[in-house]
Amino acid sequence: MREPDALISTDALARILGRPEVRVFDCTTYLEPPPPGSDDPYIAVPGDKSFAAAHVAGAGFLDLQGEFSDQATRLRFTMPPVAQLEAAFGRHGIGDGTRVVLYSIGTMMWATRFWWMLKALGFDGAAVLDGGLDKWQAEGRPVESGPAKGYPPARFTARPRPGRFVDKQAVLAGMENAGTVIVNALGSQFHKGLEPSRYGRPGRVPGSVNVPAATLVDPQTKAFAPLAAAAARFTAAGVTPDKHVIAYCGGGISATIDLFLLHQLGYDDLALYDASMGEWAKDTALPIEQG
Incomplete structure (x- = not known):
């Protein structure tokens, strides 16, 4: 494996939870059918309700369509300007020296999307939780409910990698x-x-x-x-x-x-x-x- 630190097991996450440099995020979005006659392929619904019901202890929530996508296009989920991403990631406490763990529910694709975005921005401190919350819960690991407590804001400085x-x-x-x-x-x-x-x-x-x-x-x-x-x-x-x-x-x-x-x-x-x-x-x- 080229970059072992980019993939984290449930065991490894359990060992580092609570460390001051660790930032854990649920990245889940749900795709729901559009209303009749709509030209949209689906309605993107952030997974904040499932997050509030159960999430890894201390985790934050990242809303891909809401904060981390280009709002100037009808297409869903496309990359926004770098300055928008710097501000959004910084608001969530992601910056130099932080260790980020990304997970999602049902499929890891929402976590890998954020991993790819961060990689494109030159941030190499992110990892995808193998199996996501599904595997975490199937193993009987603890979760908590309620809104995100959040992490202290940080300065996120993008170092874009062209062509990603x-x-x-x-x-x-x-x-x-x-x-x-x-x-x-x-x-x-x-x-x-x-x-x-x-x-x-x-x-x-x-x-x-x-x-x-x-x-x-x-x-x-x-x-x-x-x-x-x-x-x-x-x-x-x-x-x-x-x-x-x-x-x-x-x-x-x-x-x-x-x-x-x-x-x-x-x-x-x-x-x-x-x-x-x-x-x-x-x-x-x-x-x-x-x-």
Whole structure:
């Protein structure tokens, strides 16, 4: 594993809880059906209610859509300006010298999304809780209820790493470049365009390969699959370390599970198509492929 400190077990988290430099955050968002006639693929609902019901002791809550997304676009969850992120992360007590643990409920993709954002901003002190709150509770570990107590504000200074987030022009260029592989993290039925898509036209970015994020996680424990199994899936799809990898999904969230594991496997040239199918499927000027 390239960066062991970027993945933390429930045992390891239990040992460091309460240390002054540790910041633990629930990152959960829920995607609910939109009202009839809406052009939105879903309604993003912050997981503050489930947080109030049960969370790791001392944890804070990060609202991805509310504080950490670009509010100037109709697309959900896209990266906002760096200054907005510096202010938001600082308000929650994240800064130099802090050790951040990110978790979510039901799926780790909300935690890996925040991990990828922090990584893109040059912050290397974040870890994803393997298995999230699901595994923590399944093991009978203690939780508390009520609102977040919060952490003392900190100064978050971004040191952006260019190229971690890319747009549709980069994807179009990648389609024509033999040195680029575009990876779709959605399920195979959506990759093939066999089912209607809530994002618009069914199908995939032409030429993209499919490594569903769901196949990289144990469905019972919610923890990551073994690295060897993940490596085999990527290799079988033609995703090799010599390639520039652009990952996408529906809204730039589940693809970060693929990117997290690719990073741990030693891949260096990784990018996320932030707008993903939320943009691509609706833009009829962009090509789409089925079958």
